[in-house]
Amino acid sequence: MTDPLKTGATIGILGGGQLGRMLSVAASRLGFKTCIFEPQGDCPASHVANFHYKAEYSDTDALTNFANACDIITFEFENIPTEALDIIEAITPIHPNRDALATSQDRFLEKNFLTRIGLQTAPYATVDTAETLEQAIDQIGTPAILKTRRMGYDGKGQSRLMSPDDAPQALADMAGAPAVYEGFIDFSIEVSVIGTRGADGSVSCFDPGENVHLNGILHTTTVPAKLSPSQRTDAILLTANILNALDYVGTMGVELFVTPHGLIVNEIAPRVHNSGHWTQQGCVVDQFEQHIRAIAGWPLGDGTRHSNVTMENLIGNDVDRLAQIAKTNTAIHLYGKADAKAGRKMGHINTVTGPAA
Numbered sequence: 001m002t003d004p005l006k007t008g009a010t011i012g013i014l015g016g017g018q019l020g021r022m023l024s025v026a027a028s029r030l031g032f033k034t035c036i037f038e039p040q041g042d043c044p045a046s047h048v049a050n051f052h053y054k055a056e057y058s059d060t061d062a063l064t065n066f067a068n069a070c071d072i073i074t075f076e077f078e079n080i081p082t083e084a085l086d087i088i089e090a091i092t093p094i095h096p097n098r099d100a101l102a103t104s105q106d107r108f109l110e111k112n113f114l115t116r117i118g119l120q121t122a123p124y125a126t127v128d129t130a131e132t133l134e135q136a137i138d139q140i141g142t143p144a145i146l147k148t149r150r151m152g153y154d155g156k157g158q159s160r161l162m163s164p165d166d167a168p169q170a171l172a173d174m175a176g177a178p179a180v181y182e183g184f185i186d187f188s189i190e191v192s193v194i195g196t197r198g199a200d201g202s203v204s205c206f207d208p209g210e211n212v213h214l215n216g217i218l219h220t221t222t223v224p225a226k227l228s229p230s231q232r233t234d235a236i237l238l239t240a241n242i243l244n245a246l247d248y249v250g251t252m253g254v255e256l257f258v259t260p261h262g263l264i265v266n267e268i269a270p271r272v273h274n275s276g277h278w279t280q281q282g283c284v285v286d287q288f289e290q291h292i293r294a295i296a297g298w299p300l301g302d303g304t305r306h307s308n309v310t311m312e313n314l315i316g317n318d319v320d321r322l323a324q325i326a327k328t329n330t331a332i333h334l335y336g337k338a339d340a341k342a343g344r345k346m347g348h349i350n351t352v353t354g355p356a357a
């Protein structure tokens with residue numbers, strides 16, 4: 001373990017969206033400076049970070065200058081080009097590590113890893129062609145979902161098959177991209193655990209949150225989730241297993257399906273996560289501060305939940321109804337995005353519904 005980062009040091013963040021913005025604010029509260037790398041100007045993180053390298057991920061000089069300007073580097077999204085990471089990592093350490101990133105960038109590698117450490121996933125098979133799709137259907141059956149192996153988020157790059165007749169359309173939806181065929185899980189609820197592992201190997205997980213999606217995008221996260229005590233313990237222990245197996249440093253989101261046959265891991269995200277935004281009003285130390293503490297080599301904080309909270313995403317024009325939906329016990333978080341386009345995450349609200357039950 002290297003020495004803890006000193007106040008005044010500069011933390012680099014790859015990506016300048018809302019997660020980068022909230023990470024920058026947390027880092028700033030701890031006395032660090034932040035430097036974002038993001039091709040887009042006027043992005044959410046650029047409004048609060050100290051420095052902004054506005055360049056493409058193919059710009060070797062900009063990546064080199066950025067890495068030289070930072071004491072440590074993290075990221076707010078997982079689809080960072082490998083070549084860019086090679087350049088940066090040769091100069092400045094990156095947390096979480098490359099293995100964790102590579103595992104979560106590819107749904108097939110991710111499921112192989114989860115299976116290897118003894119966790120349950122949906123039944124799955126790789127699909128590249130009409131023949132391999134036919135084999136997957138024979139092996140796993142329908143209903144099922146075909147998902148691109150890489151670059152999928154918020155339900156994008158996915159196609160549902162209710163019967164084998166849907167195969168040609170599903171394959172066409174993948175547009176030639178390598179895919180994973182997943183058996184459909186009949187779950188009662190979806191939950192996620194946000195967990196952090198420190199540089200010293202200590203692990204702290206937040207209470208599981210219950211997630212509701214609308215049109216493939218997270219709509220609300222509510223704590224406490226409707227879980228039995230043993231389900232809650234299972235969810236937290238399996239998250240700690242994942243963090244340890246990846247020798248992870250930082251905050252991670254683990255999405256789970258709750259079924260009568262146990263918890264099934266849907267996916268892992270090697271970063272702070274939308275379903276962890278409730279921690280801003282539900283805990284003394286939230287997911288963003290935990291992440292910065294971890295990558296800085298500082299001791300983790302106490303993530304115990306002190307309040308019941310419902311987080312609601314403000315998507316597109318939802319933001320115009322803020323006056324109606326926000327109550328006096330609602331904390332408002334807006335991302336400073338200029339245009340409220342359909343499907344765009346403009347902000348979120350955390351409504352505190354009482355002391356922790």
Ligand code: AMP
Pocket residue numbers: 122145152153154155156182183184185186190213216255266267
């Ligand atoms: P993902 O992009 O993999 O997180 O999927 C988005 C959403 O689609 C999930 O949150 C679930 O609601 C649903 N979903 C994904 N995979 C499955 C599955 N194998 N079985 C049932 N529902 C799924």
